[in-house]
Amino acid sequence: MSIIVVGLSHKTAPVDVREKLSFPEAMVPDALKALKGYEGIKESLILSTCNRVELYASVNDSGMGVAQIKKFISDYHKLSPESLEQSLYVRTDAEAVRHTFRVASSLDSMVVGEPQILGQLKDAFEFALKAKTTSAILNKLLKKAISSAKRVRTETKIAESAVSISFAAVELARKIFGDLEGKTVMLLGAGEMAELAARHLLNNGVKSIMVTNRTFERAVELAKEFNGSAVHFDDFPTEMVMADILICSTGAPHYVVKHDAVSRALKDRHHKPIFMIDISVPRNIDPEVNKIDNVYLYDIDDLKGVVSSNIEGRQKEAEKAEEIVVQEVETFLQWERSLDAVPTIVDLREKVEDIRKCELEKALGQLNGISDGQRNAVEALSTAIVNKIVHAPIVVLKQEAADTANEELFKFARKLFNLDKELKRHIHEKGIGSSGKDEPGRG
Amino acid sequence: MVYLLSAAGYIAYIINPELKKTARASFAGAAIGFLLHLAYFSFRWSESGRIPVTNFFEAINFLGMGIVLVFLVMEFRYRIAALGSFMLPLVIIFMIPAATVSGKIEEIKPILRSGWLGVHTTLAVLGDAAFAFAFIVSIMYLIQERQLKAKQWGAIFRRLPSLEVMDTLGYKAISFGWPLFTLGMITGSIWAEIAWGTYWSWDPKETWSLITWVTYLVLLHLRTMGWRGRKMAFLSIVGFVFVLVSFFVVSRVPVGKHIF
Numbered sequence: 001m002s003i004i005v006v007g008l009s010h011k012t013a014p015v016d017v018r019e020k021l022s023f024p025e026a027m028v029p030d031a032l033k034a035l036k037g038y039e040g041i042k043e044s045l046i047l048s049t050c051n052r053v054e055l056y057a058s059v060n061d062s063g064m065g066v067a068q069i070k071k072f073i074s075d076y077h078k079l080s081p082e083s084l085e086q087s088l089y090v091r092t093d094a095e096a097v098r099h100t101f102r103v104a105s106s107l108d109s110m111v112v113g114e115p116q117i118l119g120q121l122k123d124a125f126e127f128a129l130k131a132k133t134t135s136a137i138l139n140k141l142l143k144k145a146i147s148s149a150k151r152v153r154t155e156t157k158i159a160e161s162a163v164s165i166s167f168a169a170v171e172l173a174r175k176i177f178g179d180l181e182g183k184t185v186m187l188l189g190a191g192e193m194a195e196l197a198a199r200h201l202l203n204n205g206v207k208s209i210m211v212t213n214r215t216f217e218r219a220v221e222l223a224k225e226f227n228g229s230a231v232h233f234d235d236f237p238t239e240m241v242m243a244d245i246l247i248c249s250t251g252a253p254h255y256v257v258k259h260d261a262v263s264r265a266l267k268d269r270h271h272k273p274i275f276m277i278d279i280s281v282p283r284n285i286d287p288e289v290n291k292i293d294n295v296y297l298y299d300i301d302d303l304k305g306v307v308s309s310n311i312e313g314r315q316k317e318a319e320k321a322e323e324i325v326v327q328e329v330e331t332f333l334q335w336e337r338s339l340d341a342v343p344t345i346v347d348l349r350e351k352v353e354d355i356r357k358c359e360l361e362k363a364l365g366q367l368n369g370i371s372d373g374q375r376n377a378v379e380a381l382s383t384a385i386v387n388k389i390v391h392a393p394i395v396v397l398k399q400e401a402a403d404t405a406n407e408e409l410f411k412f413a414r415k416l417f418n419l420d421k422e423l424k425r426h427i428h429e430k431g432i433g434s435s436g437k438d439e440p441g442r443g
Numbered sequence: 444m445v446y447l448l449s450a451a452g453y454i455a456y457i458i459n460p461e462l463k464k465t466a467r468a469s470f471a472g473a474a475i476g477f478l479l480h481l482a483y484f485s486f487r488w489s490e491s492g493r494i495p496v497t498n499f500f501e502a503i504n505f506l507g508m509g510i511v512l513v514f515l516v517m518e519f520r521y522r523i524a525a526l527g528s529f530m531l532p533l534v535i536i537f538m539i540p541a542a543t544v545s546g547k548i549e550e551i552k553p554i555l556r557s558g559w560l561g562v563h564t565t566l567a568v569l570g571d572a573a574f575a576f577a578f579i580v581s582i583m584y585l586i587q588e589r590q591l592k593a594k595q596w597g598a599i600f601r602r603l604p605s606l607e608v609m610d611t612l613g614y615k616a617i618s619f620g621w622p623l624f625t626l627g628m629i630t631g632s633i634w635a636e637i638a639w640g641t642y643w644s645w646d647p648k649e650t651w652s653l654i655t656w657v658t659y660l661v662l663l664h665l666r667t668m669g670w671r672g673r674k675m676a677f678l679s680i681v682g683f684v685f686v687l688v689s690f691f692v693v694s695r696v697p698v699g700k701h702i703f
Contacts, residue, residue, distance in 0.1 A: 175591065178605030270669030273606060290592060294672045302594050309596070 001042070001339075002062045003141060005091040005099050006069045007054030010110045013087035015050075021077055021084075023048040028124070031076060032131040038068040043138040045128040047103075049120045051110055056100065058137040062092040097141065097332050101325045104145035105152040106159070113158040113314050118149050140335065148328035155324060158317040166197040168306040169277050169298075170204050173245055176275050176296055180205040186243035187211045188236060188257070189250030190222060194279050197247055198226065210243065212236045214250070237261040241268045249279040257285040263292050277303070334402040341401035344410045345394050347419045356386045393417075469527055470518060477511045484508060505564065506690065507537045509572035513616075517576060521612070525602040529579045559634030567627030567652075571686050573620025574659070578683035580613040581676035588673055610671055613679055621659045628652060651689035658682040 008021060023031050023046050035044045035055070043058040055073070059065025070088065074081045091099040102108045106117050125142045128134045134142070153159050170180075177183055183206050187198050190213060198209060209228030213219035216232055223230040231239045240246065240261065250256055257276070266274065273294040278285040283299055290297035298306075360382050364375065393413065400409050414420050484504065514530040517523075587603045590596055603609075631649075632642045643649060662678045 172591070174605060175587070175600075175603075176606050178608045267669075271671050273672065293674065296591050298594070305594065 001058055001060060001137065002065070002093050003056070003058050003096040003100075003137065003336075004062050004065050004069070004093075005054055005056050005096045006066055006073070006088060007047075007052060008087045008089065009052035009054070009108065011108075012089055017087050018050070018053060020079065021053045021073065021087075022050075023053065025123075025127075028127045029131050032128060032133045034076060035069075035072050036133055038072050040064050040068055043134045045124055045134055045138055045142070047121060047124040049117065052103070052108075054103070056096075056138060056141070066090050066092070094329065094333055097336075098325065098329045100141055100145045101148050101329055101332075102322075104149040105321055105325055106149070107152075107318055107321055107325065111164070112318050115153075115159050118146065121149075122146060137336070141332065144328060144332045148325060151328070152321045152324050156317040156320045158314055158321050165193060165279075165300070165303045165307060166200045168303050168310070169197045169247075170200050172296070172298060172306070173201060173275050174204075176273055177244065182207045183244040184208050184210065184242050185245040185247065186231075186236070186240065187222065187226075187228075188246060188248040189213060189252075189280065189284070190218060191249040191279065194247050194249035194277075195222070197277060197279070201245060202226065206245070210239060212239070237265065240265040240274075244272070244274060246274060246276045246285075247279065248277065248284045250284050251280070252284055253282055255284060255286045257289065259286050259288050259292070262286075262289045262295060266292060266294060279303075337404075338398055338402040340407075340410065341397045344413055344419070345397055348390060348394065348413070348417055351417060351419060352386045352390050356382050469531075470515075470524075473511060473518075473527065473531060474515060477508065477515060480504070480508045480511065502564070502568075502690075503537055506568050506571055507534050509568040510534050510537070510575045513569075513572040513576045517612070517616075521604075521608075523604050523608075525583065525604065526579065528602075529583060530576070533575065533579060559630060559637065563627055563630040563634055565627075566623050566630060570620045570622075570624030570627055571690070573616045573623065574655075574679075574683050574686050577613045577616040577620065577679045580609045580616065581679040584609040584613065584676045585673065585680075588676075606672070610675065613676065614666055614671075617659055617679060617682075618663060621656075621663060624652075624656060624659070628656060648689060651685060655682060655685040655689060658685055 008018060010018070013021075025048075028046050028048065031046055032044060035041060035046075035057075040059050040061060041057050042060065045056040047054045047056065055069050057065055057069060059068075070081060070084060073079075073088075074084055099108070104118055104121050106113050106115065109117050121142070125134070125146075128138070173180055173183075180201065183201075185198055185201050185206050185208075187194060187209060202209060209223070209226045210231050211219045211223040211226065211228055212231040212233050212235075213222065214233050216230065219230040219233075222228075240257075246257070248257060257278075262274070262276075266272075271294050273296065276285055276289065276295060276297040278297065278299040281300060285297055285299070287297065287299070289295055360379060363378065364370075367374075367378070370378075397409070397413060400406055487501070510530065511534055514526065514534075518526055583603055584606060587600065587606060587609070590600055591606070635644065636642045658678070659682050662675065662682060665678070666675060
């Protein structure tokens, strides 16, 4: 049994290729079902985001599994297999596990440490669970990947700092106000970045938003979009009193927010702090404003500075995160290897249990007229002896399997306890034991 | 000693924020330190048969204990580990002079033996401890405020709570400490009347306390008028400097009744 990952990401394919191969959420259950029909695919999961499309599977034979998945992708998207070859990468076994953990921990993301990927992976897992296309191995893989990602997040600072302008704005606002609950933001002008920053602030607890624009209609439009209120452009210096955060992005070639207006507004709001973000170029807020007490002015370069120093910090944290991933991969691989011992252990237990029952019957046949209590004592004795004898070999098998994946050891153990021939003959002769369990290929 | 360890733990935490466990251990350390301190305090009390606050050594000990108590309560309530990194070093700085002066138990003048002694000093010390807390928070506020304005982040920037939280905490501490301090002055004055027959005699300690009291009163008044932030933090630091002066300098000047 081996784990494989076939896919493509922002690292191997441009967006137009990723688009073609993506699985929109609505299609995922159907795709999982289709994938199930391919030969040798035991378990499967599809992760499709705007930056990556990846298919995870557990298969009997990795070479065949990879071929089957590639075939599925080209069939499903009706693309020639050759056209895929260039952008698809393949990871198998330990590499596949490592890849999964790195993706979950956001180490493989375009913006390292971005938090969305873990949620997307959880969703993908959820879909697969609903479609019942995963079982023991992928379930364990995904659970471990998710818990490792959480470990990475708590033990490193990888996700702590903001690496986009709009998140940097939220972070700074938190540094000034703490909880953003109940704060008011004022959007002066429009523009993609300003709107994004406003949206992030709203998502992080900001209560209300005021929008103002030179063209009032545009302000009304935006206000509706944000569920806020529109303010006439001429009124903004007085309305500014209400704003805890001011995002400014107008196309004006001069200062729109002036020193006097700000210092007046501050007096009127009893010197409660104002956080001003000037995204416009050329700047629209007089830089002198930053010298006023309780006013914190950040222009686009300041925010970029915050972001770039944060990115640097993340790189360092990513190294620590990689170490955690290495540890977690090792524990997963140990678990996976220990599965190899399971058939041998099951056979061993069955065999000794058969012997015990058989010998017990013989002995009890000879002991006539013993009481129930005595009978129980003899039974308990037999169980205890058998359990004690097999305990040590079982522990060793499990441990060795986890540590080394030593095939020879299982062969040797089977020989030592005579599991292969004896077991079956025994069961046949006596007709005891659960016959359904000794399916071929167990050893 | 335990305080020293705890302070070291907190400083390590603020330098390396991954040491969350160290910070938690430091909190426990500070709590244990406080209990030991309290035990020592009680021991001295039972040895001397009076509340041990009558000489310089004892007074500093008592103040240190008060500060740690305020710190423990605030830390427990607000969970701002960075507080410890500032508060405990302050306590240690306080305790150093205590270690250098004689710790032996002295007899006090019978005229001062009174239940008022405990009430007056406890109130004053709790007030001072609250001011010390406000002082620390104000320093933290100013550090963060300056970094936010200058757009340059120091190593501890991330560990500091938000400006608004620190501003509010500082104000709360003062509005809690000031009434206690006021009561401390009133009880002291009543006691003075009993002991010396006069409510107020302008001895240096009394004068400085009055200055301190007025400073914080002005601060509270300005606050209700809408002052906040940097200026408040400055004023709170000034107020605490007066506390320090009256505690460490005035007490050593050999004039008046508050000599230790």
